[in-house]
Amino acid sequence: MDDTEARALLRSMLDAAIAASQPALCIPGRLPAPGEVARGRLIVIGAGKASAEMARAVERNWSGPLAGLVVTRYGYAVPCERIEIVEAAHPVPDAAGLGAARRMLALVRGLSEDDTVLCLISGGGSALLPLPLEGITLEDKQFVNAALLKSGATIGEMNCVRRHLSAIKGGRLGAACHPARVVTLLISDVPGDDPRDIASGPTVADASTCEDALAILRRYGIALPEHVLDVLRSGRGESVKPGDPRLARAEVRLIATPQMALEAAARVALDAGITPHILGDSLEGEARDVGKVLAGIALQAARRGQPFAAPCVLLSGGETTVTVRGNGRGGRNVEFLLACALALRGEPGVHGLAADTDGVDGQEEIAGAAIAPDTLERAWAAGLRPHDSLDDNDGHGFFSALGDSVVTGPTLTNVNDFRALLVVPPRAT
Incomplete structure (x- = not known):
């Protein structure tokens, strides 16, 4: 699976999570x-x-x-x-x-x-x-x-x-x-x-x-x-x-609920031949810390086949927090992803997407972003300093400069954050 295919699959999981939470589907009968x-x-x-x-x-x-x-x-x-x-x-x-x-x-x-x-x-x-x-x-x-x-x-x-x-x-x-x-x-x-x-x-x-x-x-x-x-x-x-x-x-x-949204995303993964694992629908904590932890699980899966063998996707929901100390544009999903990318250090075969299901991450009209194995390499080539961006709480500025923001527009629903880390065997070159 190449980077384009991986990103398309991740985006289709997000779209399924949002679709499953639409009021037109949930209101009738209640x-x-x-x-x-x-x-x-x-x-x-x-x-x-x-x-x-x-x-x-x-x-x-x-x-x-x-x-x-x-x-x-x-x-x-x-x-x-x-x-x-x-x-x-x-x-x-x-x-x-x-x-x-x-x-x-x-x-x-x-x-x-x-x-x-x-x-x-x-x-x-x-x-x-x-x-x-x-x-x-x-x-x-x-x-x-x-x-x-x-x-x-x-x-x-x-x-x-x-x-x-x-x-x-x-x-x-x-x-x-x-x-x-x-x-x-x-x-x-x-x-x-x-x-x-x-x-x-x-x-x-x-x-x-x-x-x-x-x-x-x-x-x-x-x-x-x-x-x-x-x-x-x-x-x-x-x-x-x-x-x-x-x-x-x-x-x-x-x-x-967030769990219903994650289950809808899991069905998309299964249809694509990827085994989904829902790690939790209510994960909390500092966004950058959660990013490091989930990156560690993805690395273990990619390198050791533990606790899950590739191909798999690690799904989670909940609401992380950002203690703002810098002057950046914030956003808990992009802060999570930037910390995650730094912890992954370009690990082959690991891709990710994180977004708020309402279409707004923090105060930006941007839902979130996506990462790939070449994220850090492209950032350095563009003159960006990922660690500085994280220290400045500027995840949105970082991913916008790379063209990796995820923009959905108003989704007309809101079941919290959606996070997915896709682990696939890297394609042989």
Whole structure:
């Protein structure tokens, strides 16, 4: 298998992972039965990078009356007839998201027990619903989000802090719907698929506390203004806890997950005669460290046939982190790949691809990148210094200069990161 064939196969695996997670495939069959909402209204709300496409799938599969509002990332809107689509900023929130969050809360207040709220939640919803608690401003939320993104905190830790500074997350949106029934359809982008961490769980009870949030801020040395810290120290930021009667009629349906996406990619590999091995759907840690570890496994497979014999592909998902210390353009998938390429040192027969399934790695409109045995050689020939690029958190700059970026455009779904290391016997020359 030459480099072109290897890259094409890796890209077809990514495309299959994205296709398996499309709302048009996942929504039908998971909606409430028409008879369950016969006496009341169906109100559709939602947030996330996939929420607009989820809303369109609902419209196409629901014959009765409905109305609603969802908020998605700029560039991710799709045409809907009965559900209003609002676009806002991600990953750092803006005024459009703030306004949408306020309108969403107003939309669900005053419902009856005969009404049903269908909540469409996917990754990205934390930034897209930035409604702060009283005493906190949007600028405060923007500062907190930016600091968390640079800190190296895990997605679970970031969302714990966000839940306790929000007037809509941590179960508060679900509580506002009471006494209506709430059905939440989730597309997971978080390790472990914990509903509390998908968009910070706006309709889900949360057992974590303000003290937990404060401990996370201390752990990563994140200094916040005193008036923000006071919300946590005073307990005013406590989320809706398990057993709260306002969530007694709330249920969650997980409709797409990273594991489902990896299994779809594995089927593509099998069809090509390559044995797939799913190493995990929830790998976390510093992106560069994960890159070194998975490169080591690929090297052992290439050189020793252990723990897997070639030809094989090592698949994994999850969400790594990047502690930003340099001035580069960041991106956890490209940072993973650059560290991986350095550890592989041009090993013959080892190729790789890593990308975010939503089409955006970090804050770039680039999904990720691909590597081949000649990546470092081509970089040196072009005057690039791979170690310096890694130290500067400039994976995007590095791979863009080589023409090795992977660009998908808006995928209209989000099941976290996709990583694949393909190990094939090098072609004899």
